[in-house]
Amino acid sequence: MLQVYLVRHGETQWNAERRIQGQSDSPLTATGERQAMLVGARVRTLGITHVISSDLGRTRRTAEIIADACGCDITFDARLRELDMGVLEKRHIDSLTPEEEGWRRRLVDGTADGRIPGGESMRELGERVHAALASCLALPAGSRPLLVSHGIALGCLVSTILGLPAWAERRLRLRNCSVSRVDYQESLWLAPGWVVETAGDVSHLDVPALDELQR
Ligand SMILES: O=C(O)[C@@H](CO)OP(=O)(O)O
DSSP: EEEEEEEEOOBBBHHHTBOOTTTTTOBHHHHHHHHHHHHHHHHHHOOOEEEEOEEEEEEHHHHHHHHHHOOOOOOOHHHGSOOOOGGGGGOOGGOOOOHHHHHHHHHHHHHHTTTTTTSSSSHHHHHHHHHHGGGGGGOOOOOEEEEEEEEEHHHHHOOOOOOOGGGGGGGGGTTTTTTEEEEEESSSSSOOOOEEEEEEEEEOSSSSSOOOOOO
């Protein structure tokens, strides 16, 4: 059975500052670098064969650290990028006007085609992250890939695999450098297709990361 590991990148400067990134970027903090090293130490014995990463800087750096621990090359896939959050990118969460907060809330309150001006809808995000995951099915038999991506992107992926709407991603806390696992099963008896084995495991981190709402 194909097992795919899903890792959110390490803490970044803007995560720590509660600043919206989306497809904008900021570097890992020293904490983020350490988190990535702890993921590497955890997964290096799991037989990871491929590291596939969003091409944004924070995921690239996280993937480099993990791939080094696993002795793998890295493949970059832009479909694993974070949700494009349009005109709100780079903005501090606490600086948003009520109208701007409404744009963000529309993304999480069930409007599949809602979007922040200049940004991407949850429907569009779901389509591309599922396409990226499906690509793992074409890897050689016996492959065990690890995907490095982002909070909303991975939350959307896991939520929709569970049969929840894409916007349920806000109800699933995927902290920095959390490890999730999804398996692809062919069974006719149980639910064929992707199943969630683990979501948001941080037991390998010495200090569980805070997410932007907890800071
Ligand atoms: O883009 C961001 O600001 C956050 C949102 O959750 O995502 P990530 O830090 O995982 O890229």
